[in-house]
Amino acid sequence: MNEMAYSRVRNDRINLYKSKTFKNAIMWIVLGFFLFYTIAPLVWLVISSLKTNGELMGAPLALPKTLQFQNYKNAFEVSGLGRLFLNSIIVSITATILNVIVSSMASYAIARYDFKGKELIFTLISAGIMVPVSALMVPVFILIKNLGLYDTKLALILTYSAMGLPLSIFIIRGFMNTIPKELEEAGVLDGCNFYQKFYKIILPLSRAGIVTAITFQFLYCWNEFIYAMLLTSSQTNRTVQVGIRFFSNQFTTDYTSMFAAITISIIPAIAGYILFQRQIISGLTSGAVKG
Amino acid sequence: MEKLSIKSKIGIILFLLPIIILFTAFFLYPIGFLAVTSFTKWDGLSAPTFIGIKNYLTLFKDPVFRLSIKNNVGWLLAGGFIQVPLAIIVAILLARKPKGWEFLRTVYYFPNVISVVAISVMWMAIYNSGYGALNGFLKLIGLGNLQRNWLGDLHLTYPAVVLYGVFYIGYFMIIILAEISSIPQQYYEAASIDGASRFQQELYITLPLIKNSISICMIIAMVYGLRQFEQTYIMTNGGPANKTMVMVLYLFKKMYGFRYGLASTSGIILLILGVFVIVGVRKLFKVEKYQM
Numbered sequence: 001m002n003e004m005a006y007s008r009v010r011n012d013r014i015n016l017y018k019s020k021t022f023k024n025a026i027m028w029i030v031l032g033f034f035l036f037y038t039i040a041p042l043v044w045l046v047i048s049s050l051k052t053n054g055e056l057m058g059a060p061l062a063l064p065k066t067l068q069f070q071n072y073k074n075a076f077e078v079s080g081l082g083r084l085f086l087n088s089i090i091v092s093i094t095a096t097i098l099n100v101i102v103s104s105m106a107s108y109a110i111a112r113y114d115f116k117g118k119e120l121i122f123t124l125i126s127a128g129i130m131v132p133v134s135a136l137m138v139p140v141f142i143l144i145k146n147l148g149l150y151d152t153k154l155a156l157i158l159t160y161s162a163m164g165l166p167l168s169i170f171i172i173r174g175f176m177n178t179i180p181k182e183l184e185e186a187g188v189l190d191g192c193n194f195y196q197k198f199y200k201i202i203l204p205l206s207r208a209g210i211v212t213a214i215t216f217q218f219l220y221c222w223n224e225f226i227y228a229m230l231l232t233s234s235q236t237n238r239t240v241q242v243g244i245r246f247f248s249n250q251f252t253t254d255y256t257s258m259f260a261a262i263t264i265s266i267i268p269a270i271a272g273y274i275l276f277q278r279q280i281i282s283g284l285t286s287g288a289v290k291g
Numbered sequence: 292m293e294k295l296s297i298k299s300k301i302g303i304i305l306f307l308l309p310i311i312i313l314f315t316a317f318f319l320y321p322i323g324f325l326a327v328t329s330f331t332k333w334d335g336l337s338a339p340t341f342i343g344i345k346n347y348l349t350l351f352k353d354p355v356f357r358l359s360i361k362n363n364v365g366w367l368l369a370g371g372f373i374q375v376p377l378a379i380i381v382a383i384l385l386a387r388k389p390k391g392w393e394f395l396r397t398v399y400y401f402p403n404v405i406s407v408v409a410i411s412v413m414w415m416a417i418y419n420s421g422y423g424a425l426n427g428f429l430k431l432i433g434l435g436n437l438q439r440n441w442l443g444d445l446h447l448t449y450p451a452v453v454l455y456g457v458f459y460i461g462y463f464m465i466i467i468l469a470e471i472s473s474i475p476q477q478y479y480e481a482a483s484i485d486g487a488s489r490f491q492q493e494l495y496i497t498l499p500l501i502k503n504s505i506s507i508c509m510i511i512a513m514v515y516g517l518r519q520f521e522q523t524y525i526m527t528n529g530g531p532a533n534k535t536m537v538m539v540l541y542l543f544k545k546m547y548g549f550r551y552g553l554a555s556t557s558g559i560i561l562l563i564l565g566v567f568v569i570v571g572v573r574k575l576f577k578v579e580k581y582q583m
Contacts, residue, residue, distance in 0.1 A: 023489075027384050027387075027389065028389075030380065030381065030384060031381065031384060031385075031389070031395060034381060034395075034399060034458065034460060035395060035398060035399075037458050037459075038398055038399055038401055038402060038459065038461070039398065039401075040424075041413055041414070041417055041424065042401070042413075044417070044424045045413050045416070048416075048422075048424075056422045057421060057422050059427070060422050060423060060424055060426070060427035061424060061427040061428065061431060101309075102309045102310050102313060103310065105306040105307075105309065105310070106306060106307055106309070106310040108306060109302075109303045109306040109307050110307075113295065113299065113303055115295070115300075115303055121307065121311070124314070124319075125310070125314060128314065128318050130510070130514060130565065130569060131318060131322075131562070131565070132514055132517055132518030132539075132561055132562065132565050133518075134518045134520050134539045134542075134561075135325070135518065135539070135542070135558040135559075135561040135562050135565075136317075136318075136321040136322070136325070136558065137539075137542060137543065137546060137554070137558070138321075138324075138325065138328070138542075138546055138551055138554050138555050138558060139320065139321035139322075139324035139325055139328075139555075140317065140321055141546070142324070142335075143316060143317075143320070143321070158313075158317075159317065161313065162313040162314065162316065162317035162318070163317060165310060165313060165314060169310070193298060193299075193302075194298060194299045194302035194303075195302060198306075219404055222406070223404075223405070223406035223407065223408075224406075225406065225407065225408045225521050226520055226521070226539075240406075241406050241408045241409075244406075244408050244409055244412055245408060245412075245525060247412065248412075255416070255422060258412075259416065262409050262412055262413060265406075265409055266405050266406075266409050269404045269405055269406065270401065270404060270405070272404070273400070273401070273404040274397075277397055277400075280400070280404075281396070281400075281465060281469075284462070284465045284466055284469070285465065285466065285469030
């Protein structure tokens with residue numbers, strides 16, 4: 001036994017010298033490639049946003065001589081970014097709140113009670129995670145038009161809340177399932193009814209799951225494009241994503257200011273991600289995912 | 292479970308009502324609506340008229356629609372068979388917890404929190420023939436003769452639009468990495484005592500045990516390939532000469548041309564292809580039951 005262990009150590013040593021550095025080198029080349037591929041385009045975008053258009057045309061990869069912060073001022077003035085941001089914030093926050101309230105309520109009923117049709121409801125809703133919602137453009141457009149909501153923020157709020165439901169239910173219900181029965185029973189002894197049990201016991205205990213759902217829902221609302229374009233037309237209701245699409249018309253040949261505008265539009269998502277990365281990663285790793 | 296009181300029953304109904312309304316309005320009703328209107332001729336203004344399967348025949352005869360299905364299938368294969376395998380490789384490497392693995396995991400995920408629109412506009416700039424970073428980069432490393440007009444070339448545009456996203460592996464990598472991390476360490480210790488090399492361990496222990504998350508990732512990647520829209524809409528609008536047309540963009544254009552019947556039909560075909568993908572991947576991996 002001892003001898004075997006020794007020979008293993010010795011073999012490991014030999015292997016180490018023979019190939020470990022080589023294997024490590026390959027590993028770092030692979031990891032480095034993906035790091036470069038992820039970061040370099042973003043870095044290029046930010047650097048270019050600080051150059052003059054002449055510098056960009058002359059040498060796309062060179063650094064600016066002086067940093068052109070003027071571009072960022074232009075970006076706000078030309079694109080009306082302030083308005084776009086405000087609209088996106090209103091829509092995203094309201095749709096996230098509505099989505100999370102509706103899905104917490106439903107998750108509570110589904111996770112903590114047994115009733116007829118429960119399986120059917122849950123199966124249908126979780127199947128919704130895989131529905132390519134862009135296929136539903138025609139009926140959703142008609143629905144919104146018939147409700148008289150075309151070109152309103154409410155149209156986007158309702159659509160986003162509804163389309164994010166399957167994922168939110170999946171995350172929150174999964175979380176509520178893990179709360180031990182005993183905690184709930186203690187509440188019943190204290191005389192809590194259905195509603196008190198929800199907001200006094202289950203809701204506070206599911207906070208982590210709810211924050212994860214909020215993060216995903218907010219990112220979805222902030223980044224959604226198809227329905228924002230389909231359901232709104234006026235500038236008063238346009239969101240950031242639809243705004244970006246018009247940048248190339250607005251800025252015409254002022255590319256570097258356009259890059260500045262895109263950079264600004266990316267910042268909230270990146271900041272939110274860095275703040276909530278633990279929730280995002282835990283949400284992804286619980287298998288609760290949607291592209 | 293104890294019998295429910297009347298009060299609880301009312302509570303359950305009240306708590307489920309909002310989701311039932313929203314889910315019906317935005318999922319069930321639209322799917323039913325598509326199924327029905329796919330058999331009609333309809334301009335979105337006057338009443339639809341029933342025309343049987345004529346829309347389906349029209350679509351399958353239309354070379355542009357056929358090309359868009361082909362393009363979507365290419366996209367779906369690139370996602371499932373290039374992007375996901377790359378994500379598996381990176382996840383396996385990061386699972387060994389090399390220095391800085393948490394930082395790398397965070398950074399690889401960046402492109403997934405940025406909107407597809409912003410990423411598309413950014414890549415449009417990168418591909419630009421005048422000031423684009425790609426041509427600049429090629430010149431820098433001495434491959435200046437490879438410079439191209441990436442988004443204006445009949446043969447290059449489709450691969451250019453499809454391929455840049457394939458190397459954004461963060462999303463799938465995180466899902467797979469989590470599953471690898473949950474494999475008990477003893478399995479590897481036992482295997483290495485039996486003399487299995489690191490490579491053999493990954494091949495015979497890791498891969499079979501992460502089958503479930505690989506199949507989930509493949510489904511997501513492939514459904515994404517089917518429903519993708521923003522990239523083509525923004526970067527090429529389907530051009531040049533419809534070479535980059537995809538189904539959702541086709542649907543969108545039919546809708547804007549007031550051919551709602553045809554748009555519905557392409558929507559239904561998209562949904563059916565989605566079901567095929569899910570069933571197909573499950574069969575491929577012989578997955579019986581999903582926890583998702």
